[in-house]
Structures are given as C-alpha cells and as structure tokens.
Amino acid sequence: MSTIALAFDLGGTELRGALVERSGDVIARVSEPTMAGAGSDAVIGRIIALANKLLDDHPQAKVMGIGACAPGPLDPKAGIVIGPPTLSGWHNVPMIDILGRQFGLPVRLENDANAAALGEWRFGAGRGTESLVFVTVSTGIGGGVIADGHIYHGRRGLAAEIGHMTITGEGERCFCGNVGCFEAVASGTALGRQATRLTAPGDGSAMRRLSRDGDVSARHVVEAARAGDASARALVEAEARWLGIGFTNLLHLYSPDLIVMGGGLSNGFDLLAPGIRATIDERAMAAYRDVPMVRAELGDRAGLVGAASLILWEGEPGTALAMVQNEATKASNRA
C-alpha cells in the first residue's frame, strides 16, 4: 500500500475525516456532525476518535502525517485556529500542537478555502496551471489563491478573505457589519434571501413549490431556473452579475491563470457561467479577459485532499510552510 495521510476537514456543520493517497485518491472516508457548540476540547476528542477509527480499520496503512483544514481566521504557520465565527468557543486552539502530541506524527493545518484551492490545483480543475484563484460560493464566499506554485498566505495566513471585499454600496448588511461585501450580495444565502423576498408561501411560484412553501434557498432558485422559471432565471442573471463583478476584481488583483468556482452554488455553474463571463468581458481590462473560469471538480473532498497533500507532497511547491511547521511540532514534542 502506498504512503497515506490522515486528513480532516473541520466544518461548522460537518466534521470529515479521510485516508488519502499521494495521488489524491480517497481510500476511506468518515464524517459526523461537528457539534461545534460543544467547544474545542470535545470536537478535538472526536477528531482523535475518528482518526483512531480510520487507523484501526486500515492497519496496513503507512500513515505519514495528518493534514487538517478548518475555517479561518487561522494561522497555518503557528498551527492555530484563531476563532472562526462558525466554531463557537474556539479561541486560539493550537491544533498542530495537540494533534502532534497525540499521534506523534507531523501535522499541517490550513484554512479550509486555501486547502480546497490546493486540492483543486493539484488534483482537480486547476491541474497544470501555475496560479489560480479558487472561489467557494455557498453560505458565504471564501477564497484561496495559488501563486507561483504556493498558497498565497500573507500575514498570519489571512490573505484572500475575498468574501469581505467591498464591491458595492448597496444591499443587506453583512454579518461582519459592513454594507457591500461580495459575500453579502453574491453568496448562496444572499440569492436565497432575494428569492424568499420576491415570493410568498402559497403563491404557487416554482421556487416556493420547490421549497414546499418554506424559505427559498439558492438550490431551489437554480432548480427553478433550470426548469425555465422566468423569475428564477432573472435572479440567476443578477447573481451572475454580482459574481462577475467580484471575479473581475480578483482578476485585476491577483492576475491568476484560472478562476475555479466551487461551493454549493457551483451546482448552477452552467446557468451562471454565461452571465459571469459577460460581466467579466464588460468590466475587466483587455489583458485579463482571456483568463478561463471553470467549475471545481472535487466537490466536498477538495479540502481533504488539499490538506492531505500538505503532508504527502512536502518539500514540493505548495508546501513552503512544511518545514517551519515540522520544526514547531518537534520543538513542542520535546518540551
């Protein structure tokens, strides 16, 4: 059996674990609800239990280390989950230190959007490019940038917080307190909210029928648009325009070789792409217009395989931090 990494993707809702090969193939996968409200000690206890289960079920696996990803803000170099809004009670949790002590293995930690960007770049839609911007459009909007073969980290690993890039002066107030965040106008949540507002329970509209007269979600809008509903199509068109404005900014700011769109709303990529492209063609400066934009390929395993690759591809492009983290883990193990 080839060398393998244990991988974890710690989401606000779901905690996923996997055994991943160097090729990016997932040979075993487990998941359970995160129950973030229980606090960091409880969740880390469950990560350890999942790890033990995966290891017990695959005694022959040659596990080289643990790659984990979690929501930001997160300091990948220090190995610390700083305090994500979706994980209540997490404040400066030293994940690398805790897991390193527990298993005596090298541990890497990365922001979930960065890990997904790395996964798509190494194994998915971004294979063969030198640089890409990965955009995940879902409840919120997150991003990860690969440049010159490395995750673009910036100070404390906090770069590419693209959801809170101001792109307009209008719309709903973002949870961060500002008006005009990319996420506040263009996330799946924003799209669902627009649709819910535009319709009413029992109005017989396609979107409300799909939602069984509950709140309309982005998924319902996409389904209704796909079925030809005019209101849903108009909403998808407006959504594509916001995405196009944001993507144009990303082109001007990062100048990637490729934009990869993932997240829940990428289920509607085929419907959104023409409008996004038209907006880019209208707004981007000429030298940026020929950059391709594609749908992510790895779905919800992008973060897992990206995190695993931090272990299995150590020393190769994309793992600039590996040695630093290794030293930190060793030092803490000695202490």
Add this chain to the structure above:
Amino acid sequence: MSTIALAFDLGGTELRGALVERSGDVIARVSEPTMAGAGSDAVIGRIIALANKLLDDHPQAKVMGIGACAPGPLDPKAGIVIGPPTLSGWHNVPMIDILGRQFGLPVRLENDANAAALGEWRFGAGRGTESLVFVTVSTGIGGGVIADGHIYHGRRGLAAEIGHMTITGEGERCFCGNVGCFEAVASGTALGRQATRLTAPGDGSAMRRLSRDGDVSARHVVEAARAGDASARALVEAEARWLGIGFTNLLHLYSPDLIVMGGGLSNGFDLLAPGIRATIDERAMAAYRDVPMVRAELGDRAGLVGAASLILWEGEPGTALAMVQNEATKASNRA
C-alpha cells in the same frame, strides 16, 4: 566606487534616469519630458541618449546593468511594454531586448508601481517587513504588492491592478469604462474634480483662490484643508473614507504586514491618515486592524531605486525573475 545600476523610470509625462548604488543611494540623476506622443522609437532613442550622458559623466562607474520601469500593462518576464494608456503608440515594445542589444548589459523591466513597491520595501518605508502593499494615489491609483520577499506578479506580471478594483456602484465613470473603480472615486483626479464641482471661479473660496480660479486640483484641496477651510476639510474626509474602503479590501485580500501610501496625494497623508484609519477600524475584520499604514519615504525616486535593485540585488529576495530575464537577454543577443 561601488557597483552601480543605470535606472530609468519611464512615465507618461517625465522620463527619469539615474545612477544608483546598491544601498539605494542615487549618485546622479537626469530627467526630461517623455514626449510620449513621438512614439516608442523616439522615446527609446532618448533613453539611450540619457544613458550615454550618465555613463559619459561618470566614466569610473562600474555599471552592472539597467533596471527600467514603465507603466503597465507590462510583462516583466518577457520584458515587454504591452501598451500603457499613457504612452500612445506603444504596442508590445520589447524593452529588455532593445536595451540589452544596445548596451550589452543585463536589463530588467518592471511595472512602475511594482518597482516603487520594491524600492520602498528595500530602501524606504517598508524596510524590514516581509510583505507590503504599496498604493500610489495620484492622477490614478496604482499598486504593487511584495509578498514573502518577492514582487507579486501573477499571470504576465499583471497582478495588483488595484485602481480598477470595483468598490462601489456610484460615482463618475472610470476611463476604463466601468463605474465604481477605486481610482474613479479616490484618485487625486477624483478629489480635484469634486472640489472643482463644489466651487466656482470667482466665488472667493479658499480652494479657488489657491487655484487662481482655474480648476481645483487635489493639491489645492489639501492646501486649503491644511489652512483650515471647512469645505476642503469635508472633501479630505470623504477622500479618506474612500481610501479607507479600498485599503480595507487590500488588507482582506493580500494581508500585508504594512500598507505604504505614496503618490502626489501622500502630501496630504497627515490630514488623510486619521480618516483612513477610522474607516479601516470600522470595516476591517478584527485580525487585520492592527496592520500599520505609513507614508512612502522615497518620493519620485522609489521607482528608480526599485528598478536599480532588480540589477544590484540579483539573486536575493525580490528578484525571482532575474535569471529568467537574463537567459532571455542572452538568447536574443546570440540570435
């Protein structure tokens, strides 16, 4: 005499040349109007004449190569000035190739804002940081990003086109055709335009007195605000807010250790800084708020010394492209 580089900063208005030491000290400087309208052959002829003059005046100088900067879009790796709006008639001019053949010296080419960012990072306000975003606020808004000790280039060297980042849905149409570009609402030109609109020739206002009843420029606004004029102060406050919105985006997107503000409007940095800082404190997520913002230190020599350092600091951080360009120059010289 220590080793030296010939440096050129090719602006839309002024063509500057210098002899620069490895320390960043400028030991000789010349300049003349660019007369961009005359086309690339004529301008390059004048660059060659200026170079010859500098070399003739300093026969003892040990010149290691030529570092040049010019407005973007520009491909630093290929050494080509692609076609800046401010240099009419320039289309894909192979600057490295032309100057390399002429002088038989290594030549490096860089976007002017990137070169200024590099200059401020090595010799100016950014010394000692690992990463910074340099923002030049003047006729337009340009930017350069230093990350992990290197200029952040992106595809074709086109990253950090921050002036055309959409930050609002309001305001004047930008020359690029869009509404809401950072440059369109926050450049010195935009500030002057606001002031001109708010006042009228002969109205006795402080700003019009300073402009001798002509159009009011950003400089006049800053001067009037410094003298206590209430209208000018309100304009400066609004300007600071736009800059703060844009700078907050730059923090979220690049997560630098430092923001350095240069360009003509940085003459009013002391007046603008409190409003910019208040806007950042209001809008940036907590983890980004403690990033310092300072005024550029090198004025109009930032680009020259940054370009020179591409030659004199070759092989050190910040010159990742040096060898590639060297090979390209050698290849073309052999041809």
